[in-house]
Amino acid sequence: MVQSSNEKNNSRQYLDGQLDENIAVIKKILGNSADLIIRKSRIGRLNHPFALIYIKGLINEDLLNKNILKILELNRKHIHSNLFDHVYEEIIAIAEINRSKEMKQVIKTLLAGDTVFLLEGESEAALIGTSGMEYRALEEPQSESVIRGSRVGFIENFKINLSLIRQEIKDPNLRVDMMEVGTHSNQKIAICYIDGVVREDLLQEVLRRVKTIDIDFAPDSGFIEQWIEDNLLSPFPQILDTERPDRVAFNILRGKIAIIVEGSPFALLMPITFGDSLKSIEDYNQRWLISSLLRLLRLFSFYMTIFLPALYVALISYHPELIPAQLLFTITAAREGIPFPSLIEALILVFFYEVLQEAGTRLPYKISQTIGIVGGIVIGQLAVMAGIVTPIMVIVISLTAICAFTIPNYSFAIGLRIVRLATIFAAAILGLYGIILVFIMIYVHLANLKSIGVPYTQSFSPGNLWTLENIVVRAPITVLSKRSFQPFLKSNRKKKDGGSVK
Structure with missing residues (x-):
């Protein structure tokens, strides 16, 4: 034919x-x-x-x-x-x-x-080469604001994002491997790392996973993250997303791998551990005593975000004898006339808080501020006056919401919502025993979770307890300047005299 x-x-x-x-x-x-x-x-x-x-x-x-x-x-x-x-x-x-x-x-x-x-x-x-679309100007990252530090964030321009990393890392060993994803979009992605510092097995695993991506279009780096992460069912992120070039540069120098996706202002960092989600790049710009206090505060807020509402439900429903007598009389008086048990009361306020947060996220900035004030103060006060919830429950849920805002990584904080609901239901069924059971299950899950094959709790393992100086607290910068604290390096080489290689 x-x-x-x-x-x-x-x-x-x-x-x-x-x-x-x-x-x-x-x-x-x-x-x-x-x-x-x-x-x-x-x-x-x-x-x-x-x-x-x-x-x-x-x-x-x-x-x-x-x-x-x-x-x-x-x-x-x-x-x-x-x-x-x-x-x-x-x-x-x-x-x-x-x-x-x-x-x-x-x-x-x-x-x-x-x-x-x-x-x-x-x-x-x-x-x-004449490509030159109009892009927004470089500005401060919206999701990772800092008091002391760089005011520059990634934008949607692929070439500019790579140049921002090059500006931070003037090392001839910085490598940028280019690949394409998207059957129809053919988007470029850049895999950035330091040759001689990154572990070769981690690099090859990342490259292998990226090559398996088979989608039509990836409008954001979140598509890549979901494709290559280890556990799809875990509420905890196994890959860190960030808008900050300085944070990307810092972690690349620690032996991690960064992925930049064309059209996305968010870079991906991998592998990560549990402590990375509680860190802020600003921790290294402040004096170590201040940064250590802030890290301990975030760790405390992490537990408060998960367990505070559940603890209230458990004490009211099963263990009132553990509450001081004067406070118990106050709570009992406040609960008179409330038609719902503590579980329903907690779920109503949690649901209200989640809807309010989602509405504030989707609305323009100035309107979202108004929604926050009206929703948090006016509607909350009216709910108390109407006898739907107690003032103490409003305080508990409000404190839980504030604690969640102290966590630097949004993906990590939003995943805690699922865990919080699980602890509330466990507390309503088994009381404090249910909370302890969920606590154990969380740590068993974290112990089995991996990020690009690296254990999520590697920093807490017996052989790596020295890394706690950069997780639970932040040791003086003179200590952290030594490469021996980096868990993802190709090798923790020592000098002949026994000192660490800087």
Whole structure:
């Protein structure tokens, strides 16, 4: 059966010397899209036809006009021989320029926002780096604010995000491995690490997992995180997400691996341990006594977030004898007329708090502040006056919410909501015994959890107890400057005199 000319054009893998046919194939593949711009002209003494092809909106038009079109126009009569080579090597004033004969590479270049130069009689194209979409300016990260530290966060521009990491780490051993994900989106992802510092087995495992990704589109790094994490059912994140370049740089130097996804302002860090989710990069900018106090406060808040509502339910329902007599009289008096048991009362307020937090997240910033004030104060007070909940329960849930806000990582904090509900139900069924049972189950789960094959509680294992100086508290910076405290390094090498390698 003979193929039609359109079928042949559509299946062509390489360019040929006929300019019009090459343009026709490109149009056919891209569906003759309205934003596909083809600029034809002539060059050289023999007026050879050429074409510049690009997609409007994806390129930097200033760069195209000044560094390509204008220069080609000025030199159109001064080229004698080897026309394509002369244009490629001397005329086009762009640093990023390549050449290819493959139609697939030409299409990929166009979709990436670059420009293709085709010349009549040449079966090769010049691929010119002119991508330059408009992006928001660099600004302070919204999810990881600090008092003392850098005010720069990642944005949606892939190249700028990589340059921010390069700016932080001026090390020739910094490696950036490029890969693509997304069957239709063909998004770039960069895997960043320090050669000679990262453990080779961890790097190969990350590369293996990334290569297994099979999705159409990954609009955010969260898609990559969910695909490559170890345990899909765990409420605890096994990969850390961050908007801060300084945090990425710090962790890369600790032997971790970072993944930057095109179009996402969040980088991924791996592997991590339990303590990493309770750390803030600001801890290293403050004096060690202050940072240690803040870390202990976060650890205390972690337990309060999970167990405080459950502890109240257990004491009221099963163990009132453990409450001081005066406080018990106050609570009993407050509960007179309340139609619900403590479990239902707790669930009503927890549900109200979750809805309020979700509404505040989705609304514009100024409106969300109003919602927080109206919801937290007015509705809470009205619920007490209506006899639906007790004032002490409002205090307990409010304190729980405040404790949750002290945890630096949002993904970790939001996962604690599930654990909190489990402890409330366990307390309602078995009292303090239920809380103890859930406590044991949490630690058994954490002991079995892994992040890219690394135990989640590695820092608490008997052989690594020295790392607690950087988890429970933050030791003086002169101690932490030694590489011996890094758990993910390729090797904890020692000097001949027994000192640590810095």
